[in-house]
Amino acid sequence: MFNRKNRTEIQHFVVTAKQMQAIETRLFDAGMPVAALMEKVAGRITQRILSKIESIPVTSIGVIVGPGHNGGDALVVARELHFLGYSLVVYCPFSKQKELTQSHLKYITSLGILINLNIESLQNCDVIIDGMFGFGLERPITDELAEAVNQINAWKKRVLSIDLPSGIHTDTGEVLGTAINATDTFCLGLWKLAFLQDSALDYLGNVELIDFDIPLADIQAILGKNPEFRRITKENAIADLPLPRPLTSHKYKNGNLLIVAGSHRYTGAAILAGLGARASGVGMLSIAVPKSIKPLLSSQLPEALIVGCPETEDGAILDFPSHFSLDQFDAIACGPGLTQSASTIVQMILDGNQPLILDADGLNILAQLDPISTLSQRQAATVITPHPGEFKRLFPDLVEELKNRILVTQKAAQQSQSIVLLKGARVCIGTENTVWMNPESTPALARGGSGDVLTGLLGGLLAAVVLNQTPIDAIVKTAVWWHAQAGIKAAKDKTELGVDAFTLTQYLNLLQLGLNSNNHN
Ligand SMILES: NC(=O)C1=CN([C@@H]2O[C@H](COP(=O)(O)OP(=O)(O)OC[C@H]3O[C@@H](n4cnc5c(N)ncnc54)[C@H](OP(=O)(O)O)[C@@H]3O)[C@@H](O)[C@H]2O)[C@@H](O)CC1
Ligand SMILES: Nc1ncnc2c1ncn2[C@@H]1O[C@H](COP(=O)(O)OP(=O)(O)O)[C@@H](O)[C@H]1O
Ligand SMILES: [K+]
Numbered sequence: 001m002f003n004r005k006n007r008t009e010i011q012h013f014v015v016t017a018k019q020m021q022a023i024e025t026r027l028f029d030a031g032m033p034v035a036a037l038m039e040k041v042a043g044r045i046t047q048r049i050l051s052k053i054e055s056i057p058v059t060s061i062g063v064i065v066g067p068g069h070n071g072g073d074a075l076v077v078a079r080e081l082h083f084l085g086y087s088l089v090v091y092c093p094f095s096k097q098k099e100l101t102q103s104h105l106k107y108i109t110s111l112g113i114l115i116n117l118n119i120e121s122l123q124n125c126d127v128i129i130d131g132m133f134g135f136g137l138e139r140p141i142t143d144e145l146a147e148a149v150n151q152i153n154a155w156k157k158r159v160l161s162i163d164l165p166s167g168i169h170t171d172t173g174e175v176l177g178t179a180i181n182a183t184d185t186f187c188l189g190l191w192k193l194a195f196l197q198d199s200a201l202d203y204l205g206n207v208e209l210i211d212f213d214i215p216l217a218d219i220q221a222i223l224g225k226n227p228e229f230r231r232i233t234k235e236n237a238i239a240d241l242p243l244p245r246p247l248t249s250h251k252y253k254n255g256n257l258l259i260v261a262g263s264h265r266y267t268g269a270a271i272l273a274g275l276g277a278r279a280s281g282v283g284m285l286s287i288a289v290p291k292s293i294k295p296l297l298s299s300q301l302p303e304a305l306i307v308g309c310p311e312t313e314d315g316a317i318l319d320f321p322s323h324f325s326l327d328q329f330d331a332i333a334c335g336p337g338l339t340q341s342a343s344t345i346v347q348m349i350l351d352g353n354q355p356l357i358l359d360a361d362g363l364n365i366l367a368q369l370d371p372i373s374t375l376s377q378r379q380a381a382t383v384i385t386p387h388p389g390e391f392k393r394l395f396p397d398l399v400e401e402l403k404n405r406i407l408v409t410q411k412a413a414q415q416s417q418s419i420v421l422l423k424g425a426r427v428c429i430g431t432e433n434t435v436w437m438n439p440e441s442t443p444a445l446a447r448g449g450s451g452d453v454l455t456g457l458l459g460g461l462l463a464a465v466v467l468n469q470t471p472i473d474a475i476v477k478t479a480v481w482w483h484a485q486a487g488i489k490a491a492k493d494k495t496e497l498g499v500d501a502f503t504l505t506q507y508l509n510l511l512q513l514g515l516n517s518n519n520h521n
Helices: 008-012 017-029 034-053 069-083 099-110 143-155 198-204 216-223 234-238 267-280 291-300 340-351 360-367 371-377 388-394 396-403 405-416 450-468 472-494 501-506
Strands: 060-065 087-091 127-131 158-162 184-188 206-210 229-231 256-260 284-290 305-309 331-334 356-358 382-384 419-422 428-430 435-437
Touching: 008 216, 008 229, 008 234, 017 034, 017 216, 034 069, 034 099, 034 158, 034 184, 034 206, 060 069, 069 087, 069 099, 069 127, 069 158, 234 472, 256 267, 256 340, 256 450, 267 284, 267 291, 267 450, 267 501, 284 291, 291 305, 331 340, 331 450, 340 356, 340 360, 356 360, 356 450, 360 371, 360 388, 360 450, 371 405, 388 396, 388 405, 396 405, 405 419, 405 428, 405 435, 419 472, 428 472, 435 472, 450 472, 450 501, 472 501
Parallel strands: 060 087, 060 127, 127 158, 158 184, 184 206, 229 435, 256 284, 256 331, 284 305, 331 356, 356 382, 382 419
Antiparallel strands: 419 428, 428 435
16 A cells, blocks of 8 residues: 655745646646546545534535636536535536536536526525635636625635635746635645745645656756745754764854844844843843843843944944954844934944845944945845835835835845845745745734844854855754744743734744754754
8 A cells, every 4th residue: 555655845946827838738738638627626635625514514615716726626526526516506607618627617508507697696605715816816806706705705604715815826936816715725736825825825825735746857948957936844943953973072063153132222132132132042142232221131132242432422323332343253243123213333233244134223224335236245144134114225226126025025035135034924035045934924923022032043054054154044944943833832822912023932842843953843
């Protein structure tokens, strides 16, 4: 007896509509009949739909059928559910269909299932299957079709979307006119960009990839060996953790990090970044703050070396103490809570040769300095971690393109020759060749201070791996995954309202996330 192969490797590929079409074309050119592929895919969708509805009382199932192959998929699913004894209501408001879809429509009619032109026909269904549009949708849904979609959403029924919620653009995740609010979406074959775009999130519901055995060679023929768009998974995130430690390790082999943060106004930001760094396991931690808040930092982080700095009149860092050198550090994390008065030291750090994470006010100060040329001229690696507001200040020429977060991150990374971590519900990390995207997170993180924790965690990891030459983009994705997983676990235990930034730092313990020192789960 053979078990189906669990193809975890395909979980990290993410494709555009164009790439998906090119991969699909390769299958057809190789001899796979289109109709056979549709049967196979729809058979798998049917199995997954059954697993979702078996435990709930279902009297009748509504099916929305579009004009293309998304509609064809829906009709095959409808046929199978009919033979399983479910009562089906088919709604197809299109006068023309693609040939294969038309053929399935004809057959389903021959089975005695009525094809309705009127959306009200679905009103009494318990579950609706959405096969209106998939990755072929390119123009907005308008007029009666838009009204039908809005009506379905207003009913607030359970809606299972095939491939994408109809109305969502495959690449940008934008709503084209209007879109189905799905409770579940079955993404077919390979993850599409829309599944990692913030703009689509509220429409997707629970998401699931339905693998239909696209040969790896066909995927690689289109995407290459190092795909441009990649999803962060548990496997690829933990692979780059600095674990296990060599038995003969010592503190200077585990990274020497300097955090530059805090002001009278934002003392907590420095503490939160420090606690984030603590969780990373960094070998040595120094935190530069305005000297009058040094006692506060020392009491919260006894293991850290707190560097008290001369202050501006408004309580920001004015300068580093005399004889203080940045050269001793493996990495610097700079920005949380600095205020814009700390521009002198930010400039000094940018001029230095240490790998750098720049966040918050560090970015706002950078925005005044011609960011693209400043970043491009740095000798060492720079990771910038803007939220969309900071991003707009840094890259005013890219503001219009922010509606496609994935592509805009890629462009910003290429222009600035830096690693760009664009914050949001689905964090995107732009690097020279790849955009990494984090598919799992929680809105519990949407509150002040959670970004400071990420900066510290990332700083600690960066300092540790600079020494063992792990690529920097690899560790950035690990930090993003770790931060989000801690948020998810904390939200499970304390609800989405219970995850203040300090609580988040308490959940960064890897054991709580199901890992151990051998880096095995
Ligand atoms: N990839 C794979 O390997 C597999 C893919 N499969 C399935 O195929 C799906 C893609 O199928 P697809 O290419 O036929 O496109 P689809 O999304 O059904 O719709 C396009 C149709 O809609 C029309 N249309 C567009 N916009 C419109 C509007 N605003 N208002 C009105 N009409 C509009 C457009 O017409 P036209 O632009 O020509 O007027 C065209 O006819 C994919 O999502 C998956 O479910 C599986 O079966 C097998 C494996
Ligand atoms: N809706 C959301 N879902 C998941 N994560 C979110 C959401 N909103 C914000 N985040 C995350 O929370 C953090 C907020 O960081 P930031 O905006 O810098 O806040 P702060 O500077 O106050 O710490 C980022 O890591 C961001 O990706
Ligand atoms: K759909």
